[in-house]
Amino acid sequence: MEQPAFYYLCLLLALLLPLLLLLKLLKNHDAAGGGGGVRLPPGPWRLPVIGSLHHLIGKPLVHRALTDLARRLDAPLMYLKLGEVPVVVATVVELLSARRVQSFRHVREDEVARLVADVAATPAGEAVNVSRRIAVLIADSAVRSMIGDRFTRRDEFLVSLEEGFKLVSGFNLGDLFPSSPFVGFVSGMARKAQANHRKSFELMDCAIKQHEEWRAKKEMEEDLVDVLLRVQKEGALDVPLTMGIIKAVILELFSAGSETSATTLQWAMAELMKHPEVMKKAQAELRGNLNGKPKVTEDDLAHMKYMKLVIKETLRLHLAAPLLLPREAGESCKILGYDVPKGTTIFVNAWAIERFECATIDFKGTDFEYIPFGAGRRICPGIMFAQSNIELTLAALLYHFDWELVDGLKPSELDMAEGTGLTVRKKNDLLLHPIIRVPPQSTQ
Template sequence: MAIFMEQLTSMRIFLVLFLPLLLILKARKRVSSSSNAVRLPPGSWQLPVIGSLHHLLRSPLPYRSMADLARRLDAPLMSLKLGEVPVVVASSPDAAREFMKTHDVNFATRPWSPTMRVLLADGEGLVFAPYGPLWRQLRRISILELLSARRVQSFRRVREEEVGRLVAAVAAVTPGEAVNVSRRIAETIMDMTMRSIMGDRFEKRDEFMQVFAEGVKITSGFNLGDLFPSSRLANFLSGNARRAEANHRKNGELVDSVFRQHEEKRAVAADGAVDAEDLVDVLMRIQKEGGLEVPVTTGIIRAFILDLFASRGETTANALQWAMSELMRNPEAMQKAQTELRDSLQGKTTVTEDDLANMKYLKLVIMETLRLHPVVPLLLPRECRETCKVMGYDVPKGTTVFVNVWAISRDPKYWVDPEEFKPERFESGTVDFKGTDFEFLPFGAGRRMCPGVAFAVAGIELALASLLYHFRWELPAGVSPRELDMTEKMGITVGRKNDLYLHPVVSVPSPAVL
């Protein structure tokens, strides 16, 4: 969604070119009061052609604009028209429950924008596959083979080794030198993820990170080409189709490099002695075995690998950055988390996953981070498969549905001091992120809930615990905790706009594992 503001100039040009049409349509517009009219959820006033888009121009972060509009309208269920695209936004737990539980099956598919059609031309992964036989098959493979508790546990050594490298790299920094914590975290999570996927660190890691970041921007859905899919002019001004084609081609080349590197490693392994089955092994085994309702093509495997990185890498890295940022802004919470770790570990040279079971406050910190900074604030969009009634309103077939979990998790009706970072609010244990508490949905709920929660949380807990245990962290000179820059940038996921730089001071030395 960052691309939305990048294209603001194109949007203005589009409006100027269509101004005569706007005036004509406005003069002809008449609202019907027929008793048989569709009863849509409430929404603010709209303009011809662009619909509700002008309401989103107030902020580069659409989820904030949508939250403000829903609050002004007092509309937990809100109807918008974003260009040509009919949209319904859920901004309350009750509304979210309607889409992800009561009517879950009817809203279990994904809208396919022109951009997505380009990016998924060779095959669909689990994340964006339409609801149907292929999606059910991919979900079953994910649950049973790729993201099961047993599979997550099998990659424990990978997580511990990569976090050990992170700690060693930070400890090696010249005293007094600031560390780009954002970059270090992103690289560690990338290496951790790719070792799980392909059994090795990816030789083209930096290039892949750059191409993937561009893909996240492209798939935001808030660009002219996707908002006006029938307009060739909008498509031309957007340039998104061209960017999507280039990104799709480059991603394909990089994933092919993943396959080649994976095969080369297996080929040189002595006597077939390789590490435990990685995720590429699993997918290739399933492809070879066959017997599936929908054959698993190489294109589907490519898309699946990108899905795995998106659900594991991008979200985990962003969550970790926000956790470190909030702890720096809240020194008392930082001290409490570090005291828990150091009292429990008693000078151990490394943090292992066995040590995390007793870290109750650390887990509360992560939950509070996900509440304040859900990494996918609008979740991934759903599409209405058949017209139905939700909370007494009509939701027509084809409507795109957003669940604004950012608005829900900051709603004072459900949270005391919702803008404050207070991990203690989760101490009762009555609320979790498993998709049953609709006031707290960082990973969604229902059939389309993120299947990679266990993978993500395992990486977040170990990395955060290690960074807090081994180091005391200081802000750059002259910056107070409340002055720390917390500006957000928006793609499908929300990360920091500017990298987080901090000064580490070693508290507990660790073995050098670089």
């Protein structure tokens, strides 16, 4: 009986597929340096086409999955193939200068005073969504530093920001198989990213317009948009500072200045609720030093050594961006004796870096055991900006209020699940009951 042509086609494919996969494996091996004397870092076993992706399936917290892989391999440097992308995992300018950050002190103190007053006005027995209150405070503080006033479309901006972080979280198919237009089309990520980009830039147009209107009505200190516009006018940079670049910089400052600081504060409050003895010690330090003052100022923070240790420990346990930001090797280089080919994506798993024991280790990027803000030339330029917001806000929340968990929860029962994303925030909002201990100064 004669077999249909479709049968022979299927048979041919079945015979050819293993050969094609073998050729793919050999090609990958040679490209990775298997036959060229290149010594790549160790890595877990890989499959054709998808590479190392199967090691991450079902593990949404990528920084933890990568840490587990590195421990099993006993490898401080690890080579992976995420689809087509080779990856190596290694476990300040005028705009954000110390003087510039200090000039925004009145903004931070004003926004924190408003937060304290709002929390103090919470009806008895009603819980406060601490996560939401912190996010709004940090966004308002960042925006006022940039455009001189609260952003009239702040809530819209926060929604757009959250959508943007979701789009860049994890590994999407379009990133892992960049040579395939079909994969990019099916994933739809490019279309979503473009829509989010258009929305973000439309919001930036609105922010700049609001800045211009505010500046025309009121005499005030130079804000960050003023600095960018002045630099653009002076034309002293090698690359012209276009309005498109200015919008991108403002958006970057909005995003980085809002999400990471808010995430750190949220985790700090959650960890303190889980460890009430630590919270009491931090509160005792604050209340003992301030001695009944109606308001916390930045001048008060210099002596709060224990509270600063709480922040350092929070950054150790809950880095806002545990894999920092990915980099691409511009040239082939050697790390720890291994070859890293040009074009390889580099992830630094800062969450897995050796924990500090010495009290002198700081997060300024010179102690490589502890780099929540990165290090080197591309260290986060907003360290001082973030540090100032985090310290003042946490001090005020601990000084003015005692806090209780909702629904009679015990500290050991507090949900500490991590969300997924480029930044790892608490998966569920932190809801707490405030109890006023030091009445705040009136903001009227």
